[in-house]
Amino acid sequence: MTTDTAPAAPLAETVLEATDVVMRFGGLTAVNQVNLTVRQGEIVGLIGPNGAGKTTFFNCLTGLYVPTSGVVRYKGQVLPPKPHLVTQAGIARTFQNIRLFSNMTVLENVLVGRHTRTEEGLFSAILRGPGYRRAEAESRARAMELLEFCGLSGKADHLARNLPYGEQRKLEIARALASEPGLLLLDEPTAGMNPQETRSAEELVFAIRDLGIAVLVIEHDMKFIFNLCDRTAVLVQGQKIVEGDRETVQNDERVVTAYLGEPLEGTTTATEADQ
Amino acid sequence: MTTSSQKFAASHETTPVLRLPGTAALAAAVAGGVLAAASAAMSWTWTDQFPGDLTYYGSPAGLQWPALVGGLLTALLALAAHGLKGLRWLSPSGSHNGVLFAALGTLAVCWYSVIAITVQLDGLVNLDPGGWVAAVGSLLAVVGALGLPLDRRRTVKQTPFAPWWYLVAGVAVVLRVGFGQGWALNAVPPGVRPLFTENLWFFVAVPVVILGFRLWQLLDAWLRIGRIERPLPAARALPSWAEILVITAVFALGLGVVEFGISTEYGELFIGFLLLAVFATAALLAGGTVARLSELTTRHRAVTTGAAFAAAGAFPFTQSSETYVLIGANILIFATVALGLNVVVGLAGLLDLGYVAFLGVGAYAAALVSGSPYSVFRGLHLPFPLAVLIGALAALVFGVVIGAPTLRLRGDYLAIVTLGFGEIFRIAMNNLDGRSGPSLTNGPNGVAAIPDVNLFGFDFGRPHDFGFVQLGKFGNYLLLMLVVTAIVVVVFGRVANSRIGRAWVAIREDETAAEAMGINGFRVKLIAFALGATLAGLAGAVQAHVAGAVSPDQYQFAGPVPPNSAFLLAAVILGGMGTISGPLVGAALLFLIPAKLQFLQSYQLLAFGVALILLMRFRPEGLIANRRRKLEFHEAELPAQGGPTDDALSKAGA
Ligand SMILES: Nc1ncnc2c1ncn2[C@@H]1O[C@H](COP(=O)(O)OP(=O)(O)OP(=O)(O)O)[C@@H](O)[C@H]1O
């Protein structure tokens, strides 16, 4: 009764709160008045047809784009639109098109992810005092832990570019986790994976959630999304048309139309888009 | 490993170019090499008119030395690749391509010598039997090597060669003759005639380049020489002291080779040296000796560094002439500056086209406080360490001032701004003479007569006795510069492999992703830029004291004399970006080659350009590939898979 999950959810702390985010590119409104909250311990899905503005929304959240209007808060604090400050604050991300440091080793990639959580500067690097050595050793140990967590422990000394595709995606996640985020944004983490790899990615996301990290994930694979997510938001032509659990989303006719590629004239979304 | 050999099996084969019966190929290669080597002990020409005096029987001289070394190397590599016990270490990969390269090197040296003798002394009669033996022996070695099973590509991709290029070459030759004899001048207005008569070389260069390219294409199609990455067999385990001994021996050998190169007294000998050095390096690379050695040096990094510095420090003691020691000191300065530039270009990936200006800032700042009578602060004579510090700090300030506004922007703005800064610096130094501007730098005359360094009573300007040997002025300075080099090497090595160094490389690899990982791109780039400037300033302060004078025209964007910005950049890229030894080696070569090829005069830069093109064609990663690139080779068994590279890449950010 009191341990029922539904009433407990609103009590969890809000991690991400995006309010009325708008992103315009010239005449194109790629993201239109999107509101989204993510709470502690949640896995939230973001779906929508190609070009719906999902990645653009991510870019607005992480400071890669400066939103035309709207506010993004992380744990109550307004985020400055600078990628490195966003990461510093506690949001980490992966990219839809893998963007590893391809000529660095797997371990080095993860160590770069630790950048915000370490502070050795130029002089301590030159002097190499005991404090520096300790911090460096700690970083390495932590990075190796993360590689193990993501199932890459045997590949630490390989070049990132030489990893198979699925492992490159895992490495991107490991690198993002290295910044000790409170919220992880995954942009199509299973794109191009075979079913087996998708299964292990699913497990990885659950494991991340169990670490207490909230996850916001974009994906086209519905099975993956509905297996994983507590809540799913649907973006169509830059607008969030529906948000809710599996049933709500699957039974919404606007979602069905959007995915079947019906022309949008006469539907509610079209009239809203005209405004 | 199986996939790697399969990959190569599809595109490569191991076959001889010439089909020779039985072991004839091996015999020919060995015999040819031995003949060429033996000819070094014979007389090549009867008069001592040809530089180096090649008339003696019994002892090699001048150009005979490279012939001797090349011949021996060919014979030994042939036996080693054949699998002769006790020689396998010389060719661990088992590839025969090294034999061909060594033989070609020997051929180049011997035929160059023979042709030079014939041309300079006017006629084949001037050749002694030794010359004939060298020519025939080296040719035999090449024929033999072509009969060995070589690693070759199955197909050769070539850009099509349009026949009308022959026409262009022909017209150029006709014009050369026409302008040379004067009759073609009637076709051009008198005003522009000097343009043609003074640039006759152009009409020679055009056909040479066109025909050279065509010849290369034909040769390439015939030889199809390729490179199969073979996994090296595990090295025989040596005790640690033996490995260290090997490293020491290699560096001693290296010192010998460099010394030979620096102290070549005439152009012909240097060309012979260079030809052999290029081919021998290619031979050792193909044979896997270089890979084996680098395994060894990575295992004993400290010993390697120590041996390298010991070799450089020993150099002035082995020289009797101060000129060559000065060359050595200048090489060190140039190399140190190149290493500083490597922080900016190699690690952080920032294109700095005016780097030499920071060297100039350091040099001028130190010169002004050095107590030179030409300095505006005439009475001010700060101790040397303080002058160096001021030089480095001044460069740091300029680095920050230039970098802070520019590095906020992405793209090529930095290249443009630094290029401008380099020019502005030189022009400003020219004009701050009290007439066209405030009096600071003494204008084009520069600050001369900088007093010699005196550290703790040790006067760097005077010779000192060390036991049996005497160390002259430039020897002292060389050792001083070596200390600065050591500082820069340590700084580079430590920073490259640290949090900040990784951030630089990450920025270079993908700036958007790096920023998404929490790296403040502007901040770390500014640190790289400022550190680079500071290291250049440090070297500049020493340079001012070694040269004893600074003047504006020492700090150009491009010119025939290093260090200038273009040469510095070339040294970094040639040597290998992101490595320590790469820019040092690259700088040494880039300093030595122009200095030694002065007799080519106006063709010098042309020859230099051709050499650069060849190097970039055959070894685009630079002479010394860095650790990460090495990994690439070792991981040949993994199929390289990148992400999908559609244009959506740009969609995800930036
Ligand atoms: N920098 C930009 N400049 C102009 N238009 C842009 C820019 N970035 C994105 N867009 C446009 O915004 C729209 C949304 O793109 P976005 O990449 O966010 O879609 P998406 O939902 O991630 O699609 P997909 O599922 O294919 O990844 C597209 O029409 C795209 O062309």
Ligand SMILES: [Mg+2]
């Ligand atoms: Mg997308």
